[in-house]
Amino acid sequence: xxxxxxxxxxxxxxxxxxxxxxxxxxxxxxxxxxxxxxxxxxxxxxxxxxxxxxxxxxxxxxxxxxxxxxxxxxxxxxxxxxxxxxxxxxxxxxxxxxxxxxxxxxxxxxxxxxxxxxxxxxxxxxxxxxxxxxxxx
Numbered sequence: 099x100x101x102x103x104x105x106x107x108x109x110x111x112x113x114x115x116x117x118x119x120x121x122x123x124x125x126x127x128x129x130x131x132x133x134x135x136x137x138x139x140x141x142x143x144x145x146x147x148x149x150x151x152x153x154x155x156x157x158x159x160x161x162x163x164x165x166x167x168x169x170x171x172x173x174x175x176x177x178x179x180x181x182x183x184x185x186x187x188x189x190x191x192x193x194x195x196x197x198x199x200x201x202x203x204x205x206x207x208x209x210x211x212x213x214x215x216x217x218x219x220x221x222x223x224x225x226x227x228x229x230x231x232x233x234x235x
Contacts, residue, residue, distance in 0.1 A: 099140030104169070109206060111169050115143030118153050126156045133160040143169045146199050147211070151178055154199060165202060172196055172205040174231055175212070175222070185212050187221040189230060 101110040116136055121129050136142075144161075146154065161168055177184050177195035186192055199205060208231055213219050222228055 099142075101140075101142075104207070109169055111143045112141050114139075114141055115145060115169075115171075116141055117145040118148040118157060121153045121157060122148065122150065124156065126159055129156040130160040133157070137164070137167060142167060143171065145171045145173075146205075147173050147176065150183075151198065158202065161202075169206045170202065171207040171209055172199045173211040174208050175210055175227065187218070187225055187227065189226050192227050193230070 099112045099114065101112050103109070104111045116132075121132070124132070136144075144157070146157075148154070174196060175186050175192050177186050177191050178198070179191075184191075186195070196205070196208070210222055210227065210231070213222060
């Protein structure tokens with residue numbers, strides 16, 4: 099695996115990462131096996147996109163005890179409500195969504211989820227989400 103430095107962060111990220119949607123419908127054992135294969139191949143970047151809490155619970159268990167091996171990217175403004183994914187621009191919901199992601203003590207990278215129009219970006223700014231992301235941990 100070749101690694102690159104992520105911007106000015108100093109974080110080393112493999113050129114190949116994995117997203118969580120491939121874990122949907124998998125047992126905890128299957129997720130652990132997939133994570134073991136990732137580690138063996140040198141894959142260290144996990145994009146946490148999937149607001150489904152069951153997927154994140156399984157992944158959290160699979161990386162337990164080896165959290166420091168991974169670069170975790172969380173999705174800001176993505177929440178699980180009433181059994182389904184929801185995009186939000188509400189600061190309170192954004193905070194709740196980040197707190198639940200993988201139930202780990204920290205995330206390495208945050209990405210504001212699904213900004214595809216000027217109105218979305220203006221809403222992120224107006225509602226204080228960008229300001230808050232500067233200080234979350």
